[in-house]
Amino acid sequence: MAMATIGNNGAARRVEDEIFKQGRDLRGAGFRMVLLAALAVSTLILIVLLVQVLTDGWPVIDERFGDFWSGTLRSRSSDDALGISQGIAGSFWIAVFVAVLAFPIGISAAVYLEEYAPRNWLTSVIDIAIRNLAGVPSVVYGLLGLFLFVKTRDGNSSLMAGGITLAILVLPIVVITAAEAIRAVPSSLKEGAFGVGATKWDVIRSQILPFAAPGILTGTLLSLSRAVGEAAPLILVGAITGRLAPRDGSFFGADQFFDRFTAMPIVIVGWVQQSGRDEGFAAAAGAAIVVLLAFVILMNSGAVLLRNYFEKKRG
Amino acid sequence: MKNSARQMLRLLAMMLAIGLVAAACGGSDSTDVESAAESSDDAAESSDVAGEVFISGSSTVEPVSVRVAELFEDVAPDVFVDVEGPGTGDGFEKFCNGETDISNASRAIKDAEAENCAAAGIEYTEILVGIDGIGVMTNNNNSVDCVTFENLFNLIGPNAEGTTTWAEADASLPDAPLDIFGPGEESGTFDSFIEIVIEDLAEEAGVEATTRADYNPSADDNVILSGIESSDTSLGWVGFAFAANAPVKLLQVDGGDGCVEANAETIASNEYPISRNLYIYVNDAKAAENAALQAFVDFYVADGLDTAVAEVGYVPLTDDAKAEVRAAWG
Numbered sequence: 001m002a003m004a005t006i007g008n009n010g011a012a013r014r015v016e017d018e019i020f021k022q023g024r025d026l027r028g029a030g031f032r033m034v035l036l037a038a039l040a041v042s043t044l045i046l047i048v049l050l051v052q053v054l055t056d057g058w059p060v061i062d063e064r065f066g067d068f069w070s071g072t073l074r075s076r077s078s079d080d081a082l083g084i085s086q087g088i089a090g091s092f093w094i095a096v097f098v099a100v101l102a103f104p105i106g107i108s109a110a111v112y113l114e115e116y117a118p119r120n121w122l123t124s125v126i127d128i129a130i131r132n133l134a135g136v137p138s139v140v141y142g143l144l145g146l147f148l149f150v151k152t153r154d155g156n157s158s159l160m161a162g163g164i165t166l167a168i169l170v171l172p173i174v175v176i177t178a179a180e181a182i183r184a185v186p187s188s189l190k191e192g193a194f195g196v197g198a199t200k201w202d203v204i205r206s207q208i209l210p211f212a213a214p215g216i217l218t219g220t221l222l223s224l225s226r227a228v229g230e231a232a233p234l235i236l237v238g239a240i241t242g243r244l245a246p247r248d249g250s251f252f253g254a255d256q257f258f259d260r261f262t263a264m265p266i267v268i269v270g271w272v273q274q275s276g277r278d279e280g281f282a283a284a285a286g287a288a289i290v291v292l293l294a295f296v297i298l299m300n301s302g303a304v305l306l307r308n309y310f311e312k313k314r315g
Numbered sequence: 316m317k318n319s320a321r322q323m324l325r326l327l328a329m330m331l332a333i334g335l336v337a338a339a340c341g342g343s344d345s346t347d348v349e350s351a352a353e354s355s356d357d358a359a360e361s362s363d364v365a366g367e368v369f370i371s372g373s374s375t376v377e378p379v380s381v382r383v384a385e386l387f388e389d390v391a392p393d394v395f396v397d398v399e400g401p402g403t404g405d406g407f408e409k410f411c412n413g414e415t416d417i418s419n420a421s422r423a424i425k426d427a428e429a430e431n432c433a434a435a436g437i438e439y440t441e442i443l444v445g446i447d448g449i450g451v452m453t454n455n456n457n458s459v460d461c462v463t464f465e466n467l468f469n470l471i472g473p474n475a476e477g478t479t480t481w482a483e484a485d486a487s488l489p490d491a492p493l494d495i496f497g498p499g500e501e502s503g504t505f506d507s508f509i510e511i512v513i514e515d516l517a518e519e520a521g522v523e524a525t526t527r528a529d530y531n532p533s534a535d536d537n538v539i540l541s542g543i544e545s546s547d548t549s550l551g552w553v554g555f556a557f558a559a560n561a562p563v564k565l566l567q568v569d570g571g572d573g574c575v576e577a578n579a580e581t582i583a584s585n586e587y588p589i590s591r592n593l594y595i596y597v598n599d600a601k602a603a604e605n606a607a608l609q610a611f612v613d614f615y616v617a618d619g620l621d622t623a624v625a626e627v628g629y630v631p632l633t634d635d636a637k638a639e640v641r642a643a644w645g
Binding site for chain 2: 073074075076079154155156235238240241242243244245247260270273274275276277278279282
């Protein structure tokens with residue numbers, strides 16, 4: 001600091017200045033402006049994106065949203081039956097696979113790592129491995145899914161293959177966020193419970209999990225939105241872009257798990273590609289992006305609401 | 316993909332799998348998918364055909380096959396036709412692995428690919444379904460009417476980098492500003508243009524077969540067209556179907572046999588030099604045992620050639636060519 005030569009009086013005045021005359025604190029003001037600019041840039045990019053997508057997709061959303069919602073993949077954008085129902089169904093079931101597979105396994109692994117596993121070289125290796133897995137590019141998981149679940153079935157892709165692949169993709173993220181939430185539980189809570197004679201199982205069930213629930217929930221729901229938005233691994237696993245014949249099965253039928261599938265991000269990629277040949281697909285792609293965005297925002301808001309609810313309950 | 320590379324990938328995938336299972340403390344058994352689902356493929360042959368057909372291959376031909384499938388659905392509602400479009404090369408890889416029934420292709424099968432199929436014992440029938448022309452265009456106010464392949468190479472090829480007027484490419488062309496608009500590298504139209512117009516001349520000149528880097532690429536054909544309209548002496552190329560409906564001037568092209576105008580007839584008859592054939596390849600053995608596939612290809616050849624090809628914006632075959640195709644599939 002440049003205050004070394006100033007006496008006590010000077011220092012006091014200096015402090016007073018800084019408190020009462022903000023105009024003199026140029027560096028502080030500059031720093032604030034930089035932060036504000038950073039915020040403005042990121043908000044602006046988001047707004048530009050949203051406006052662009054909305055204007056692209058508006059004709060479809062405005063004129064024929066009902067048909068668009070219930071329609072299927074078609075060859076021409078002028079087709080009344082063009083729509084996203086197959087993409088919605090695929091993405092819905094992928095989300096279910098992720099929730100059913102990745103959440104219990106990931107959270108259990110995190111509880112074991114934090115509460116049971118001994119602290120030795122093996123657990124730290126596992127810890128590092130999980131962290132690295134969370135950073136592996138998603139296409140690599142696509143390759144994994146391709147070899148494990150598609151090539152083993154003579155190259156027949158299936159909804160199940162896509163769902164399991166994405167569950168594996170988000171598993172490390174679930175483990176990490178859950179482990180962090182569990183680590184944040186105050187040790188006084190645990191020790192208090194142990195003090196009154198609770199067993200380890202009691203402590204985990206009645207103290208640790210309820211306290212960590214908001215953190216775990218936020219992490220898992222965010223990983224769910226990530227899974228729903230992923231396109232690259234699904235392309236490798238063989239999600240369909242061109243045509244998915246409408247099967248007779250119902251929306252909840254189990255047959256479809258072994259059939260070929262598509263998903264919202266794949267529908268969008270396909271339509272953007274087609275828009276070169278048939279410009280109407282650009283509007284359809286825009287509308288599909290709006291729908292996907294709405295779902296992701298809905299899920300993320302759900303995560304925030306649930307977190308607030310559990311935090312209040314724990315309060 | 317080379318074999319060694321694929322082995323590496325497989326190894327990597329295995330390691331990842333083991334790592335993941337370890338990470339989940341042995342709690343996951345994620346490989347229980349395989350056993351369950353072999354059953355749904357070969358549907359029983361009933362009189363009113365039912366079954367599945369799976370088509371992969373070129374994304375350019377994809378809409379044609381999708382359209383045929385849409386029309387076929389009205390005729391045979393119990394046949395499920397799925398279509399994907401990862402690209403001609405990827406499509407042939409799957410096809411020669413026996414994974415698909417039909418492979419869409421925006422070019423004829425390459426020797427190496429045909430060898431793969433032969434090695435796997437897969438016999439196939441090649442069916443020409445339509446033609447995709449590439450329109451070379453300029454602004455309506457431009458006086459140029461015809462360009463040769465050499466002109467195009469000198470205007471758009473890699474050696475043209477840095478030139479700003481037409482005259483620099485060829486003294487017979489006007490001394491006017493040159494503004495080039497075209498599809499980007501990711502486009503099939505870009506690939507075809509390189510393959511048909513640039514490749515041979517680039518080899519002669521000993522340069523890489525690509526375009527100059529300093530043009531205005533766009534994935535959106537509408538952007539290319541508005542670029543062409545924005546400058547009096549612009550130059551560009553897009554799929555013929557797209558250029559034909561736009562307020563731009565389609566240039567005649569001389570591929571060595573004189574100037575030829577681009578229109579549906581000259582493209583269908585292969586007189587217009589910048590065009591490519593669109594094919595489907597049918598797995599013979601699967602067609603023999605799968606009535607749904609046989610019926611679908613029958614329909615493709617009988618009705619699809621007349622309707623679907625034009626409906627999705629490509630140039631249909633001439634009547635003679637159609638008759639030939641039909642006789643060959645018979």
